[in-house]
Amino acid sequence: MIIKKDIDTIQNYLFDASNFKSKQCKAVFIPENIAEISQLIIEANQNKIPVSISGAGTGLTGGRVPNHGDYVISLERFNHIISIDTDNLKCTVQAGVSLWQLEEILNQYGLFYPPDPTEKNCSIGGTIATNASGARSFKYGSTRNWIEAIKVVLPSGDVCVIKRSHISANDYTLTFPSKSKKIYQINLPNIKMPNVKNSSGYFIKRNMDLIDLFIGSEGTLGIIVEATLRLVQVPKDLISAVIFFENFDDLYDFVSSSRNQSNNEYSFIKPRALEFFDDKSLQLLSSKFPIAKSKKFAIWYEQEIYNEDIFIVLESLSNLVAGKKGDINNIWFAMDSKDLREIHEFRHSISALVNEYIAQKNLIKVGTDTAVLSEYFSEYYKYCRDKCLSNSIDFVGYGHIGNDHLHLNMLPENENSFKVALDLYRDFCELAVKFGGTVSAEHGIGKIKRDYFELMYTEDEIRRMFEIKKTLDPNLILNRGNIFSEKFYSQ
Numbered sequence: 001m002i003i004k005k006d007i008d009t010i011q012n013y014l015f016d017a018s019n020f021k022s023k024q025c026k027a028v029f030i031p032e033n034i035a036e037i038s039q040l041i042i043e044a045n046q047n048k049i050p051v052s053i054s055g056a057g058t059g060l061t062g063g064r065v066p067n068h069g070d071y072v073i074s075l076e077r078f079n080h081i082i083s084i085d086t087d088n089l090k091c092t093v094q095a096g097v098s099l100w101q102l103e104e105i106l107n108q109y110g111l112f113y114p115p116d117p118t119e120k121n122c123s124i125g126g127t128i129a130t131n132a133s134g135a136r137s138f139k140y141g142s143t144r145n146w147i148e149a150i151k152v153v154l155p156s157g158d159v160c161v162i163k164r165s166h167i168s169a170n171d172y173t174l175t176f177p178s179k180s181k182k183i184y185q186i187n188l189p190n191i192k193m194p195n196v197k198n199s200s201g202y203f204i205k206r207n208m209d210l211i212d213l214f215i216g217s218e219g220t221l222g223i224i225v226e227a228t229l230r231l232v233q234v235p236k237d238l239i240s241a242v243i244f245f246e247n248f249d250d251l252y253d254f255v256s257s258s259r260n261q262s263n264n265e266y267s268f269i270k271p272r273a274l275e276f277f278d279d280k281s282l283q284l285l286s287s288k289f290p291i292a293k294s295k296k297f298a299i300w301y302e303q304e305i306y307n308e309d310i311f312i313v314l315e316s317l318s319n320l321v322a323g324k325k326g327d328i329n330n331i332w333f334a335m336d337s338k339d340l341r342e343i344h345e346f347r348h349s350i351s352a353l354v355n356e357y358i359a360q361k362n363l364i365k366v367g368t369d370t371a372v373l374s375e376y377f378s379e380y381y382k383y384c385r386d387k388c389l390s391n392s393i394d395f396v397g398y399g400h401i402g403n404d405h406l407h408l409n410m411l412p413e414n415e416n417s418f419k420v421a422l423d424l425y426r427d428f429c430e431l432a433v434k435f436g437g438t439v440s441a442e443h444g445i446g447k448i449k450r451d452y453f454e455l456m457y458t459e460d461e462i463r464r465m466f467e468i469k470k471t472l473d474p475n476l477i478l479n480r481g482n483i484f485s486e487k488f489y490s491q
């Protein structure tokens, strides 16, 4: 196991892509096997030293960023693909394998793993910890849907293999054994989750599957060391197109129709991705992608072709675009793999450009990761947009509109406008909750969204969620500060 203590060598572990930073940690450990992690956790428990878990550091909520006196455990050496089962469409990987690495290998077998956060350098462990998702979540849902099994080192150092459909809660009580035969019992609170795509706090449901408690728990309940993932066959063909609209209402009308038609077995409209770009995003992107220049709003539409006739699907899509007043003469269609890569780059660039901007200004990212019920999305987007305009805060709006999930990133100029943006951000989170939604649909709460998480649940509900952590982690050493603010630790 490599151990780093020197301030220069630990620098890379003290921040993540949100630009949230720590000045110091006690040491960074880079274990090579599960026994080393268990041993480390047992020692940390004995000495009550908090432990932060580090994946690839692409997170956007400061989740992996250590507190001052923490040990950091980095999973970077857990980077092996253990097996690929082409017959049963499954693979087992170590937690530090990156999405890139996995995609490249699976491609050779004609397979793919549906969850696709835009940032491919993320680790599989990090995506499970945050229940990440991406453009394809419209068709395939978030990471949760694709996890068959995980191997976890619990905060006690015990190892536990959790397979989907093997252990379910009896009403609101979960009971499970670890490898050392210790029995754990967790009382789940009866809390209503929002009925939208969600990555805020623990997933809790009556009679729920044990595995779903760990997925999205942001490293507060255990260290994921391995995972078995479900896979899908690569389609025969793919339609990928950026479609422009003059105004937002027409665009959202197109989204609603596509959504409705995707549930209609007789329709050829079956998108896997419905991604949104507003005029501000297109302006930012136009320096790299001239086609976006002077366009107002756009949808990136993607659809898989298995056995359908691609020309009939294209005709249906064109008719739908024309019917919804889209710019039928200027659709940017991907004609070959180079175009496909370029359109993916177009989507990736917008988040990367925003992250570069905040890093240059040395600010923390102020961008919504909110989702709301469909009937409110239009009103929600317009409200956020108007508030930014009337407060002279520059912004770019984009996101997974198929799931009514908005990334409205504010681009404050300086510390003063940063404060205004923070006030607006709170306002946008409050409204998302009021509209039946969530403050985080995919990035998680981490350390920078805890105050907003408290808008979603009462203090008592959050305390009862925190009791789950206390049951598994009585010394409260693991990923301290994620999801729950300090007041819960001191009660």
Ligand SMILES: Cc1cc2nc3c(=O)[nH]c(=O)nc-3n(C[C@H](O)[C@H](O)[C@H](O)COP(=O)(O)OP(=O)(O)OC[C@H]3O[C@@H](n4cnc5c(N)ncnc54)[C@H](O)[C@@H]3O)c2cc1C
Binding pocket: 016, 017, 052, 053, 054, 055, 056, 057, 058, 059, 060, 062, 063, 064, 075, 095, 116, 117, 118, 119, 121, 122, 123, 124, 125, 126, 127, 128, 129, 130, 131, 132, 133, 134, 135, 218, 219, 220, 222, 223, 224, 225, 351, 352, 355, 442, 443, 446, 479, 482
């Ligand atoms: C340009 C850009 C675009 C992005 N686009 C998307 C997107 O479309 N969708 C999306 O969902 N996210 C997106 N993200 C956010 C990020 O990629 C995801 O949150 C990703 O899941 C983080 O993975 P990571 O390995 O980098 O985790 P880290 O940042 O290292 O950690 C994230 C959290 O997971 C915990 N963790 C990491 N590994 C483990 C483990 N093995 N066991 C337990 N806990 C662990 C950490 O402690 C931390 O709390 C984007 C980020 C960037 C920079």
